[in-house]
Amino acid sequence: MSQISVTINGEHIQAEEGMTILEAARGAGIFIPTLCHHEQLESYGSCRLCVVEIGTGERKKVVASCLYHISEGLVVETETEKINGFRRTILNLLMHRWDNIPAILLEKYGAKSNERFIDNMTYCILCGLCVRFCHEVKGANVLGFIGRGTIRQVVIFPNQSAKYCASSCPDEMECLHYCPTGVISSQYYGSRPADGQALPHAAPVCINEDLNILEVLERVGHV
Amino acid sequence: MSYSLAKVDQIIDGYGADKEALIQILLDIQHEFRWLSRETLMHTADRLGLPMNQLYNVTTFYKHFSLVPQGRHAVSVCVGTACHVRGATRLLDRVAQGLKLSPDETSADEKFSLKTVSCLGCCALGPVMVFDGKYMSNPTSNEIAEIVEECE
Amino acid sequence: MTKLTSVSALEALREDILSRRDPKKTKVSVCSGTGCRAYDSEKVIDSLKAKLLDQGLNDKIDLVTTGCHGFCELGPVMVVYPEGISYFKIKPDDIDDIINETLSQGKVVDRLLYVDPEGNVITKEHDIPFYKHQNRVVFGSNQSIDPENIDDYLALDGYKALATCIGSLSPEEVLEIVKKAKLRGRGGGGFPAGQKWEATRNAPGDVKYVIVNADEGDPGAYMDRSILEGNPHSVLEGLLIGAYAIGCQKGFIYIRQEYPLAVEHLDRAISQMRELGLLGENILGTGFNFDIIVHRGAGAFVSGESSALMSSIEGKVGEPRPKYIRTSISGIHGCPSDLNNVETWANVPIIINKGADWFTSIGTEGSKGTKIFSLVGKVNNTGLVEVPMGMKLHDIIFKIGGGIRDGKKFKAVQTGGPSGGVIPEDMLDLPVDFDALDKVGSMMGSGGMIVMDEDTCMVDVAKYFLEFLADESCGKCVPCREGITQMLHILRMICAGEGKPGDLELLEEIAAMTKECSLCALGQSAPNPVLSSLKYFHAEYEAHVNEQCCPAHVCKDLITYHIDPAKCKGCGKCLRNCAVGAISGSKKEPHVIDLEKCTKCDTCFLVCPPKFSAVTKLSGKEEL
Numbered sequence A: 001m002s003q004i005s006v007t008i009n010g011e012h013i014q015a016e017e018g019m020t021i022l023e024a025a026r027g028a029g030i031f032i033p034t035l036c037h038h039e040q041l042e043s044y045g046s047c048r049l050c051v052v053e054i055g056t057g058e059r060k061k062v063v064a065s066c067l068y069h070i071s072e073g074l075v076v077e078t079e080t081e082k083i084n085g086f087r088r089t090i091l092n093l094l095m096h097r098w099d100n101i102p103a104i105l106l107e108k109y110g111a112k113s114n115e116r117f118i119d120n121m122t123y124c125i126l127c128g129l130c131v132r133f134c135h136e137v138k139g140a141n142v143l144g145f146i147g148r149g150t151i152r153q154v155v156i157f158p159n160q161s162a163k164y165c166a167s168s169c170p171d172e173m174e175c176l177h178y179c180p181t182g183v184i185s186s187q188y189y190g191s192r193p194a195d196g197q198a199l200p201h202a203a204p205v206c207i208n209e210d211l212n213i214l215e216v217l218e219r220v221g222h223v
Numbered sequence B: 001m002s003y004s005l006a007k008v009d010q011i012i013d014g015y016g017a018d019k020e021a022l023i024q025i026l027l028d029i030q031h032e033f034r035w036l037s038r039e040t041l042m043h044t045a046d047r048l049g050l051p052m053n054q055l056y057n058v059t060t061f062y063k064h065f066s067l068v069p070q071g072r073h074a075v076s077v078c079v080g081t082a083c084h085v086r087g088a089t090r091l092l093d094r095v096a097q098g099l100k101l102s103p104d105e106t107s108a109d110e111k112f113s114l115k116t117v118s119c120l121g122c123c124a125l126g127p128v129m130v131f132d133g134k135y136m137s138n139p140t141s142n143e144i145a146e147i148v149e150e151c152e
Numbered sequence C: 001m002t003k004l005t006s007v008s009a010l011e012a013l014r015e016d017i018l019s020r021r022d023p024k025k026t027k028v029s030v031c032s033g034t035g036c037r038a039y040d041s042e043k044v045i046d047s048l049k050a051k052l053l054d055q056g057l058n059d060k061i062d063l064v065t066t067g068c069h070g071f072c073e074l075g076p077v078m079v080v081y082p083e084g085i086s087y088f089k090i091k092p093d094d095i096d097d098i099i100n101e102t103l104s105q106g107k108v109v110d111r112l113l114y115v116d117p118e119g120n121v122i123t124k125e126h127d128i129p130f131y132k133h134q135n136r137v138v139f140g141s142n143q144s145i146d147p148e149n150i151d152d153y154l155a156l157d158g159y160k161a162l163a164t165c166i167g168s169l170s171p172e173e174v175l176e177i178v179k180k181a182k183l184r185g186r187g188g189g190g191f192p193a194g195q196k197w198e199a200t201r202n203a204p205g206d207v208k209y210v211i212v213n214a215d216e217g218d219p220g221a222y223m224d225r226s227i228l229e230g231n232p233h234s235v236l237e238g239l240l241i242g243a244y245a246i247g248c249q250k251g252f253i254y255i256r257q258e259y260p261l262a263v264e265h266l267d268r269a270i271s272q273m274r275e276l277g278l279l280g281e282n283i284l285g286t287g288f289n290f291d292i293i294v295h296r297g298a299g300a301f302v303s304g305e306s307s308a309l310m311s312s313i314e315g316k317v318g319e320p321r322p323k324y325i326r327t328s329i330s331g332i333h334g335c336p337s338d339l340n341n342v343e344t345w346a347n348v349p350i351i352i353n354k355g356a357d358w359f360t361s362i363g364t365e366g367s368k369g370t371k372i373f374s375l376v377g378k379v380n381n382t383g384l385v386e387v388p389m390g391m392k393l394h395d396i397i398f399k400i401g402g403g404i405r406d407g408k409k410f411k412a413v414q415t416g417g418p419s420g421g422v423i424p425e426d427m428l429d430l431p432v433d434f435d436a437l438d439k440v441g442s443m444m445g446s447g448g449m450i451v452m453d454e455d456t457c458m459v460d461v462a463k464y465f466l467e468f469l470a471d472e473s474c475g476k477c478v479p480c481r482e483g484i485t486q487m488l489h490i491l492r493m494i495c496a497g498e499g500k501p502g503d504l505e506l507l508e509e510i511a512a513m514t515k516e517c518s519l520c521a522l523g524q525s526a527p528n529p530v531l532s533s534l535k536y537f538h539a540e541y542e543a544h545v546n547e548q549c550c551p552a553h554v555c556k557d558l559i560t561y562h563i564d565p566a567k568c569k570g571c572g573k574c575l576r577n578c579a580v581g582a583i584s585g586s587k588k589e590p591h592v593i594d595l596e597k598c599t600k601c602d603t604c605f606l607v608c609p610p611k612f613s614a615v616t617k618l619s620g621k622e623e624l
Helices: A021-027 A081-094 A103-109 A129-137 A158-168 A174-178 A183-187 A213-220 B005-014 B019-033 B038-048 B052-061 B081-085 B088-099 B141-150 C007-019 C034-038 C041-054 C092-105 C140-144 C150-155 C160-168 C171-180 C193-202 C223-230 C232-246 C260-276 C306-313 C342-354 C356-360 C393-400 C434-439 C458-472 C478-495 C503-517 C521-525 C528-536 C538-547 C573-577 C603-607
Strands: A003-008 A011-016 A051-054 A061-064 A075-077 A143-146 A153-156 B073-078 B112-117 B128-131 B134-137 C026-031 C061-066 C078-081 C085-087 C209-214 C250-256 C280-283 C288-297 C337-341 C370-377 C383-388 C410-415 C421-424 C448-453 C559-563 C615-619
Touching (some): A003 A021, A051 A081, A061 C503, A081 C503, A143 B052, B005 B038, B019 C288, B081 C448, B081 C458, B088 B112, B088 B141, C007 C150, C026 C041, C041 C061, C061 C140, C078 C092, C150 C260, C160 C232, C171 C232, C171 C342, C209 C223, C223 C232, C223 C342, C223 C370, C232 C250, C232 C260, C232 C337, C232 C342, C250 C260, C250 C306, C288 C306, C306 C337, C342 C356, C370 C393, C370 C410, C383 C393, C421 C528, C458 C478, C458 C528, C458 C538, C478 C538, C503 C538, C528 C538, C603 C615
Parallel strands (some): A003 A075, B073 B112, C209 C250, C250 C288, C370 C448
Antiparallel strands (some): A051 A061, A143 A153, B128 B134, C078 C085
């Protein structure tokens, strides 16, 4: 890969062609906050905390740095007033799903909860790290999304877990380490299920083999 | 209608058991049986070699799929924008009151299913209710009660 | 049918069809589109068919069952040719008179004619104001075509443009014509179609796709459905021409399964094309190969977004792809894929037949040709209208639409559906033009045009669109999912009388972030209905927040129902119709509503005879 040069926050940086802005910035020691990013997994672009401004003057635009690939001469600003304002709003919103967001982030961007917002304290921010890890790295598909829009959620599929958990993660439940909020380890389970065993039904919601589908749908909010 | 996996197989084979035809296959199954049972989903997953999480993802994402049996009488209230500005919310309230159901709900005896739809293309009639295929323009509570009573 | 193996064979077939048709023969065109079907047009058609047969007239008169004519307000609609006599609101009982008077003696049945607001009776379709001010380039042939009969399309020069392209033009020449015509996408964004085609054509890769986006999701628009129901071949011909210009052998049509009639007509049209050799290998002996797959969408507004639509076609969940790469470069299976909407494709054969210069002679500098709108809401003449770009909104609503219903006052018009915005009265001079509508915070969108009057609450409309989007968002990215959740929550509180100072600024803060940070076009445009109504109807928001008053008397929690004792004559109609027994009063005495029992279902308001109009809604500090 050839080296190209980009400008991040006024600093000229050499980076490899094909990198994303996030990779180039982190490579140069420039901090960009993320919640849904992991080097091992494909970029997903859901938390939008990594937004940055690119271009100059009239042609400035906001992009997600985890997805946008650098090109020769690209000009990037990672901490403009506008961008930090957006990050503050995003964190303000997320605080109503997850109330122990790392203080360092909240302080940096001046985020605080808003009494006009409705709480939906699931402690799951739908970053999809666990789902993607289980799918992309392990090919086990024990975890998945259901629903869409404001009722979208992550669930565990017990029949899949009985089939794949033991063989895919022989030592420990590796997905636990990917959850940024800790909700999987705190609310689900500590240890890995034995061969052929299913994970117990888990909060916040899950599709459970033992439940009849009507009850499940009731829990999922479809009926 | 009772479930027949043979029929499900026939539908799947009609698409050459192609994974990419998943949505088309599920639409046909839904059309045939009016809902998707867990048994069918598991069978379809097996036949297409897809994990269950993908099937639940798809079936809970698209609005047309129903994971519960549907009522014998289908009642839809249009909540498209044109109907909305002409009072669809009040109409929906009256229909829900008359059927004793919430939107997207099916009665316990599987008699009625109440759904909302977005734009039926007969905006001139708005707000519109469709009762077993019959279009009605802004019925009153009494008119709704009359139809409900006539139903078997 | 025998397969056509050359362009000349197609022309021979066309001549044969035309030679069997007598333009002087009486032809009856009856609309059987979804709108007219709701008015029982099928019974009218069945009755007409049976009676023509009974009286031995079936050979003398051609009956054509067509798609939508456009004037849905007055359905079922019928036109008798060659005279062009237009009948409206036809009931099965009217058929005898139509046969005995018009079809047998050439006399007009006066009671079925259009009467304008001044009381003038109008016989011919083109004299009716609703039609007179339109320019129905794309939509006009609907009423001459039985969508299930390819001969009708061929008789109107159908597939002539295709034959011209694949028979005597190079793909580059076709591309140049479309670029020169400056055709812009009719699905919403208004991206130049020729440029999109060119990008797909030039993208590396041997396998490329063309796609029809018929996932018409705007909950107040139905023009794409009416084109597909009424004239499916026009879209298919456009698609084939695009495929030829771009260099594709396979196309997809993504159509909502909620449009069963359109799916049926499309399937039929495709099989007729196959039989005639207009699809498949070596089309018309030119060496051009092309085939089409119809993909029914299972109900997701977000699937109208191009990358989400392509994921759906691959059998996956219709979530937008997060990548910054155009689908014209990497679409279905990573192959270059060109996506255009129904109306865009339907314009293509017309451009080829009539030329780019003719096309650019219609419209404004930046927006060429015509646009079809579904003109609905509180307007007198509800229906589908096709107007040249550049026509003023005022002319569409008042000249074509006949103004506001029931003598009410115009308040706003909403364009662009859930991605668009509201336009207030003082901006009605705006022309219909992609850029002009963008500038005022709305957008052309796919063509929904919802007219609102003084009884429409703008806060409620903003809430309505957010409710729609909360359900229809895919839920993947935080700005859209959480932003919509909280904006909707705030609007709900405002509509419930629980608004607080600062709420409006908070809405603006979230909206700004959601607009710029969301992953796809759905989220990026989701705040538009809120932002545009905040901008043009700020006072109405303030009344809700500061005075707990809904000036339009829509927000249920902010209004109460009353009977004006001075107006009530005690007819008892409201009392008998009240489902919860909240109304009391003796006969001929003013009635009273028990506010404790009242569920605000609006029934009393609807049934109170207009001559009394005694039921009144009050809000805030209003008094009887």
